Amino acid sequence: MFQNLSDKLDKAFHILKGHGKITEINVAETLKEVRRALLDADVNFKIAKDFTTRVKEKALGQDVLTTLQPGQLMVKIVKDELTELMGGEATGINLSGAPTVILMSGLQGSGKTTFSGKLAHYLKTKKNKKPLLVACDIYRPAAINQLHVVGEQIGVEVYSEPENKNPVDIAQKAIQHAKSNGYNVVIVDTAGRLAIDEQMMNEIAQVHQAIKPQETLFVVDAMTGQDAVNTAKAFNDRLDFDGVILTKLDGDTRGGAALTIKSVVNKPIKFIGTGEKMEALDVFYPSRMADRILGMGDVVSLVERAQEQYNEEEARKLQKKIAKNEFGFDDFLAQIQQIKKMGSMKDLVGMIPGAGKAMKDVEIEDDAFKHIEAIIYSMTPKERSKPAIIDMKRKTRIAKGSGRKVEEVNQLLKQFEQMSKMMKMMQGPGGKNLMRMMGGMKGMPGMPGGGMR
Template identity: 85%
Template sequence: MFDNLSDKLDKAFHILKGHGKITEVNVADTLKEVRRALLDADVNFKIAKDFTSRVKDKAIGQDVLTTLQPGQLMVKLVKDELTELMGGDAAGVNLSGNPSVILMSGLQGSGKTTFSGKLANFLKTKKGKKPLLVACDIYRPAAINQLHVVGDQIGVEVYSEPENKNAVSIAENAIKHAKANGFNVVIVDTAGRLAVDEEMMTEIANVHKAIQPQETLFVVDSMTGQDAVNTAKAFNDRLNFDGVVLTKLDGDTRGGAAISIKSVVNKPIKFIGTGEKMEAIDVFYPARMAERILGMGDVVSLVERAQEQYDEEEARKLQKKIAKNEFGFDDFLTQIQQVKKMGNMKDLVGMIPGAGKALKDVEIEDDAFKHIEAIIHSMTPAERTKPALLDAKRKIRIAKGSGTDIQQVNQLLKQFDQMSKMMKMMQGAGGKNLMRMMGGMKGMRP
């Protein structure tokens, strides 16, 4: 996420390395590179120029604290300004209606239908809502089928009228259906349209007028850069939407849309899509995103994702097994599954301060655990429960069965042994340290 921009900003700050104080000359040189990095990321020229001017005004004349170097101070100033540029504070979604109606809008291919499903899943699992998805794309039959597939995947009902070619009446009928059947959120997925298509823009404006949604979201593909910002402005002029959704932030995005869009349309980014899975949706926090752009990581989001997978009862069972030296490969496999549920590996690594920079040239695949899982699945139930049974003959059989080699099997056994010892140590006095640590994580809040 924003790898190129992060690298270029890092190089810009290196100009100040070794300088004892901030001067107008070295600030100008640094900010020239910062502006160039923003322009390369497809940020609007005026926005980039105004941004660096504000940073310069704050930097000149600042006394550098004894604990800070000029480069560190500049990183802080850029981080604060980036946070402000992207909206300052996180913006929530308006769920005040009964039912709350959310209208999705955007270009063709922006990922509206998939994101509608992600949002429904988010509101269902995180907010305890009962959402209804509505198929209002009357031009593309595959869109209706796609929404039904997504709905089945997440266990959310989809309302559709395949024979009806009037998007307004479908949306109105869906809201009546929601009221009659106890749905408290209605998410209306509309057809993708071009801002220059007057007929299509009039249609979505009519849908908006008829259903009076509490929330209108503009979904945009973040990889389209500055074009996305220009399109958002055209849509906002017609719909006056409430917020922006940036999809495909897990791709090779330049970052221009995320940085520019708030200042152009004066509407907050509310959600981001970070992968293909239905769980790959995050509330947009400007400060956390600024930290990630600057290579500082995002520990709070990492802890929040860990919290979501934390089960107090399971943790107690695990604690007892560790205390009795009964921690086996089935338990190890369960821990791996929980990590995988937290998101794609590259995204998780980017949340660890310094790790993204240290591993920038290392390709981290989503199936990083694939060979480990294969090795464990090639063990017998007895071997998984009692790793001490694994002699040379059994290891050869497991290597063949998992499509790996004996070195990989031995490496896994070594890692497992080290992990078991570490977890035993963490039990500490009376076996309380692990539970205290897990409980502390659960209590952490941004």
């Protein structure tokens, strides 16, 4: 995400390296590269030009503080402007109403149905709500089934009427059903089209008028760049929606939509989708995203994700095991599952300051732990609880059972021993422990820099 933009901005800031002051000449060279980087990221030309003009006005004539170099000062100015460009502050979702009605809109293929499930899961697990999903896509054959599959996956009821071809009627009946059955949030998944057309706009406008939602959200595929921005404008002209959802930000996206959609429609980006899992949904923080674009990482979000997986009771049990030298591979597997729940490995690495740049050419697979898990699952329960008993004969059997080499089993055992020692020195709950443990796994089989491929 934004890797190409990050690289080009980093190159632009290098122009100021070694200068004692920001001048009109060196700032012009830098901003020429910044503007080029934004255009390559599929940012609208006028927006890119206005952006660099604002940066220039703020930068010119500023004295460089003794603790800052000109490049660092320019990075700060660009970061502040990027934050403003993307909305300034995070914007929450309006949960007023009894029940709260949320209308989803967007083109077909943008990820509306998947996001509807993610939002229901988010509201259920993090906001303690009881959501109801409503299938109002009466055109796409698999849409209703897809929503039912999603609902079953997250334990949320789905209201549908497969024979009813009137989305307004379905939505109204669903709201009545919610009121009668104690649901306090209704998420209406509407039909999308392959392109904007009058029939589509009229239909969703009618649904909007009939159910008067507290929140109307526009879901857009971030990988479509400026097309996403243009589509958002067309929808906003008809629906006057409340916020934007950017999906597929984990893909090979240049980032133009994320950077410019706020300035075009004057509506905030509320959430971003960063993967297929139902947990892969983040509140959009413009400042944090600006940090990531500029290669500063996003430690706050990383720690928040770690804390979400932190269980105080489990942590106490683990602490006792570590103190008694009883930390085994079953405990290690449990820690791996916690990390996997935090999101894709590529996304997590991008949140660590400097790691995204350092590992930009390293392919980080979401199943990076699969070889480690295969080796551990090939151990007997006794071997997992007492790794010290694993001799050469056992290593050979474990390697054969997992389809790996004996050398890889040796490497895992060695790294596990080192990590066990390191965990003894850990202090502090939640994110700190997990972060240190993740650091200790560098070089383990299957991980970036490790021995398995």
